[in-house]
Amino acid sequence: MRFLLFLFFSFHLIASENGSGFTAAVSSKIAEFQGDFEILAKTEKWDEILALGVIALDDAKKLGEIQEEAKICARLTSTCFYQGEYTKALEYVRRCHELSEELDPCLFLRALYLESAIYRAFAAKYDEKEGEELYLKAVEVGEKAANLYLDKKVDNVNLKGKIYFNLGAAHSDNPRGCLNKAKHCYTVALECFNHSRENEDAVRTCIRLGKVFLLQHEYNLAQEVIDEIRPLVSTKRVSMHLDYLEAQLRLALKDYAFVRQLAQEGFSKAEALGAKEDRLRFMNLLETIQLSDNCLP
DSSP, rough: HHHHHHHHHHHHHHHHHHSSSHHHHHHHHHHHHHHHHHHHHHOHHEEEEHHHHHHHHHHHHTTTTTHHHHHHHHHHHHHHHHHOOOOOOOOHHHHHHHHTTOOOOOHHHHHHHHHHHHHHHOOOOOOOHHHHHHHHHHHHHHHHHHHHHHHTOOOOOHHHHHHHHHHHHHSSSSTTTTTTHHHHOOOOOOOOHHHHHHHHHHHHHHHHHHHHHHHTTTHHHHHHHHHHHHGOOOOHHHHHHHHHHHHHHHHHTTTTHHHHHHHHHHHHHHHHHOOOOHHHHHHHHHHHHHHHHHHHO
């Protein structure tokens, strides 16, 4: 009992000195997560981000730090999206959406473009009818973000680029989508990223443009994009996405040996990154090559 009384008395003194109990310790968890996020994201340490983020989110809720909770939810959305955990990503982005709508225009717009990205990711997993509905939902949410950006007179060119990048993806990922609208959105996004000197985002947008050229059977333009940006790629994830684009192009040109090489390299990168959706795409590509080999005379 004496030991318990000592602990209680000591805690009371510490709480009095800090002003409010656990505030200092809890705030440090939020600061740690926000401070470490960019470094961990660049090195693709998604599991570590998730572990830190869940703790920080819990602390933000306990403290009633609404803006911090919204920011953490946005970052956990991106983390879960990269891991292919779309259901969890949707849960986080809806909370971010709810918290930020009247709080922070930029954060609210970020929630919208992330929500659009999740709908199109889900759409690819459903049959044609359900998938089409989700693609249209992705476009609807993406257009809402683009319109609100103008209505609220937001001045953040990088944010504008991300909005148009995801709106373009909502058009181009849909088998029935408008490729010319996608091309327009990607062009706007590329102008924004070049202006804000966001090189990796610019490269990712070029890969997306290359895919539009491929779908429109403009193979020479697609190859030009690949050749131009290959030396600029600086991360394993973007390199993996470029491998997939080039593999699809080579498949269209029936260069099966090169497709197999690219697919195997891309599969290895996806495994290393823990990118299960990309891993599945490369696996399907390898299976397609195997079927093509079996059909050869």
